[in-house]
Amino acid sequence: MKKVLFTLWVVWMTGLLWGHWGYAGSAAFENNIYDPGPLKSVDSVPKVAVGDKAPDFTLPAVSGGMVSLRQYLGKKNVVLSFVPAAWTPVCSDQWPGYNIVKDLFDQQDAVLIGITVDNVPTLFAWIREMGGVWFPVVSDFWPHGAVAEKYGVLRSDGMSERALFVIDKQGILQYMDVHDINLRPRLENLVGALEKVNK
Amino acid sequence: MKRILPCLVMMMLGLALSPRGYASGDIPGPGDVFPDLTLPVPKEVSARGYLGVSEGDSFQLSQVKAEILIIEVFSMYCPHCQREAEDVNELYELIENDPQLRGKIKLIGIGAGNTPFEVNVFREKYQVPFPLFADADFSLYNSFGKVRTPYFFGIRLKTGRPPRVFYAKVGGLKGAQRFLKEIVQKSQE
Known part of the structure; x- marks a missing residue:
């Protein structure tokens, strides 16, 4: 009788376990994003502050040519979006959002410049994977992270912070958000900062 | 044997009736109960009318007046979701223009x-054109498993019973008509 009971218990447990299986697996997208896991929120000390003259730079753009901050002086407000690294989870889900809100930047007479410390070929492949973006993406690869260093957002591991800087038409830094690297900044905060610049 | 028999019957009944749940963090699949999410009542009258919910602060997923609820988990930041948006709108139109559905x-x-x-x-x-809900702190997202976006759940709603999944897949629709046909088919299985 014990054997019968044991067999029934096994069947019962198997049934219960079976009942907890059958989850939807996912293989629709290629697993081509490298997840470094949670990182230290912020790993640098800013070298600029709101009200400062924003440090100028000239960097190679993925689309070709060079992009300088000074070329927008007197013409456009500028948003600098530093993201830590290509092919990582949060970064890959930040610029595609900006990519559908060109009108919000236009309304604020602003241009957006995306910056990472990756080299141009890496950025080229990553941006293509996103389906392209409307704004210039520039490479702060060499001298490695020199622009990130000027702004004080170069981390000790050679990546940059996830940081947003809003620079007005006079070249003055009006807003900065050195964000927790693990989290995406909220779009409304950036839009609010741009609105404030234009008031 | 007389004493064991009722126990056996209870065990078998328990097996037959035990709901197919899922562990926290896992994604509910076909046959599983879907969490009866609490959502904010939309401000727009048209959205409230569509869902069949009254004015107030919140409602439960199970209160939506429908037999089948399709949930798209998306993100504004997700390029796949952006590319799919037009097809999902077409799916809505196909349903709304079909008197049977x-x-x-x-x-x-x-x-x-x-x-x-x-x-x-x-x-x-x-x-x-259909109601969208924000989930800024990922609380809804975490309650039904950390899916990639876009992700589609097909949920069967029956009064007095918990919402139950009959369809769960990541990725695009691969055509609104094809998707709708699949949803109708799966909902009848």
Whole structure:
């Protein structure tokens, strides 16, 4: 009788376990994003502050040519979006959002410049994977992270912070958000900062 | 044996009736109970009318007046979701224009990690005609498993019973008509 009971218990447990299986697996997208896991929120000390003259730079753009901050002086407000690294989870889900809100930047007479410390070929492949973006993406690869260093957002591991800087038409830094690297900044905060610049 | 028999019957009954749940963090699949999410009542009269919910602060997923609820988990920041938006709108139109399906199948979107502002950007950009809900702190997202976006759940709603999944898949629709046919087929299995 014990054997019968044991067999029934096994069947019962198997049934219960079976009942907890059958989850939807996912293989629709290629697993081509490298997840470094949670990182230290912020790993640098800013070298600029709101009200400062924003440090100028000239960097190679993925689309070709060079992009300088000074070329927008007197013409456009500028948003600098530093993201830590290509092919990582949060970064890959930040610029595609900006990519559908060109009108919000236009309304604020602003241009957006995306910056990472990756080299141009890496950025080229990553941006293509996103389906392209409307704004210039520039490479702060060499001298490695020199622009990130000027702004004080170069981390000790050679990546940059996830940081947003809003620079007005006079070249003055009006807003900065050195964000927790693990989290995406909220779009409304950036839009609010741009609105404030234009008031 | 007389004493054991009732126990055996109870065990078998328990096996037959035990709900197919899922562990926290896992994704509910066909046959599983879907969490009866608490969602904010939309401000728009048309959205409230579509869902069949009254004015108030919140409602439960199980209160939606439909037999089938399709949930798209999306993000404003997700390029796949952006590319799919037009097809998902077409899916809504196909349902609404079919007298056999209108009122029976309804569609909502949950913006994983998106604030109301970000959800609104997505709604306006793609002229999304069905209700979208923000999930800025990922609380809804975490309650039904950490899916990639876009992700589609097909949920069967029956009064007095918990919402139950009959369809769960990541990725695009591969055509609104094809998807709708699959949803109708799976809902009848």
